[in-house]
Amino acid sequence: MANEIFMPKLSSTMEEGVILDWFKEEGDEIETGEPIFEIMTDKINIEVESYHDGILLKKYFHKDDTVPVNHVIGFIGEQGEEVPDTPPASDEESSADESSSPEQETAAPAQEPETEVSTEKVRATPAARAAAREKNVSLHNVSGSGPKGRIHKADVLSSGSQGKSTPLAEKMASHHGIDTKNVEGTGAGGKVMKNDINALLAESSENRPENVTESLRGVRKVTAERMADSSSTIPHVTMDFEVDMEQVIRLREALKSSVEKATGQKLSYNEIFVLAVSKALQRHPDINITYDKETITYHNEVNVGVAVAVEENLYVPVLKNTERKSLSMLADELKPLIFNTREGRIDSASMQGGTFTISNLGMFAIDSFTPIINKPQGAILGISRMKEVPVVKEGEVKVSSVTTFSLSFDHRVINGAPAAAFCTTLKNLLEEPYELLV
């Protein structure tokens, strides 16, 4: 009996995954533990390994297909074993009450495997049929833009050269009367990408590059949904406070070499911020909370998430139990965590369990901002750039390095006074960092 390969459910919120790449072809031998394909979830990219030894008998989905979790993607078994031509419904799907599963139906794969030839007649114009003949494209694989799904010539042209150019590039090319056959592609295997068309258009000054549209997927889609959810359901209050950074700068200079000696990592302000925030949260347990389904949870441990931008995506890897960690331990952990996040090598477990989040934009020319709370956490700290400003100390004007910190908190569960008290504690810890030793 052949074994099914499922779309794994990698987190409690994952509903579907996108197949990024296949590493095996039908007929290939696979050993247990070998990666079969790579998927992208709403949080991460991950290689899916085989649980069985055998031959890859069937691939029901292709690269870039979106597949619901627990849906059968393929089969591994012995040479010659019979497997169904279409993916069997997953247990969840087949047992689900029909009336309650419209979402799953729409989530099911829209694209039939290419090998299946439909005998249904296709509604297409003569020009579309002629174009399909010429380009050797099956009209069954083309979606029509006309009334009742009628396929027009443009539909064939934009779908015809799949594989050699992206649909977006094809669409742009056809608008500008460019034949993608004549465009040198920079994508994988010479695939023509939108940038290739833009580059071509930029050469002639009359044409400006096309506006790019794309549908949100994966991490960006989840980020968009969560931002909107948080922003619209949580009454945010943001408090700004300025911190004189002179002592923090001195602290970092003093400890840099010893941290580097101990860990091989350079001490950065981030570790000092995480440490100070962790100490402050320990003193203010009413800030180190999560609020979910009408329940407030006061966390004994402090798990600090650090927002990391990777190209267009936003990730928040989490440092666990920071209240128990030293600066060198933090540096030892945070540096690789951020590096792995940027490399796209982070697993979803590393992004869960946060009780508080820090978003540091100090490398940009930002003086203050209002961060959006990372639900279900109660608060988030935004950190802006450090800059030299005149400050009055003991009746004298001095130049000092100052950074604005911005705490956004959920006013349903955190009141202004405790939030302000937390901010004050944090400010004091940073301005008198010896306090961190206490």
Next chain:
Amino acid sequence: MREITYLEAVREALSQEMRENEDVFMLGEDIGVYGGAFGVSRGMLEEFGSERIRNTPISEAAISGTAVGAALTGMRPVLELQFSDFITIAMDNLVNQAAKIRYMYGGKGSVPMVLRTPSGSGTGAAAQHSQSLEAWVAHVPGLKVVQPSCGSDAKGLLKAAIDDNNPVVFYEHKTLYKTSDHVPEEAYSIPLGKADIKREGTDATIVATAAMVPKALEAASKLAEEGIETEVVDPRTLVPLDKETIVESVKKTGRLLVAHEAVKRGGFGGEIASTIAESEAFDFLDAPIMRLGGAEVPIPYNPNLEKATVPSVEDMIDSVKQMVHYDTWRENHG
């Protein structure tokens, strides 16, 4: 450049031809002193005399029979029917005599006559004086059918019609008589069977006849404001029909709208649409062929209703937008 009206262009073509060729003469009701129902022959009696500008009794059968006989004896008669609706009365002479004789006598006799007649609606002349019956005569082998849409075409086509050795039915649209365009003074001939591309375009073709041509041009310029480039083809002669120009146009644009004032049912638009469906242009069609024609009612006397029975500029714009699948088209063309 000199601009004269359609009506003056027709008169100029007739006069120039009569000065050149002694065999050419005119006959019709009240074409003498009165100058014809629409004034086309006004002043011609004075120049050419009553031998060559002949008033006739009120009998389209007699006028057409006389013309066929005169043509058989070597004259080149140009007969005028006051309204093209009355062609029904001349039909036996036209269909059973004029159209057949050259064939039936193996080319030993021919009927070089031109039947000029004002057609179409738009003047409040009601049901019996407003029809467009060109499809009837276009159906009969042996008759040539001309429908000029402007004065310069009318002048050149009328000379070609008079020079032709076969019977030609020459339709002059009533509402076009007062339109003006540049018409060269010297005599010239436009070959029968040569369509004219009145406006070039890439997105859709409108094949329009007679008074529909200026409407199609207006529609095309309004469509161009929205970025849709419409080609307007005027066949000018239904028989012989310049299929090649129409086919090439549709091959270029992939979309065809046929517009004529004649009732859509059984109208010549069906012939043009079929020609495309049978032709090489079929493989280039990217939308169903559309036709605009007159409503299937007798032309009403009420001016508003009269207007509503024939295709309008807006109808043409709507049809073209439908063909280019405008909503999607607009998205793609921003």
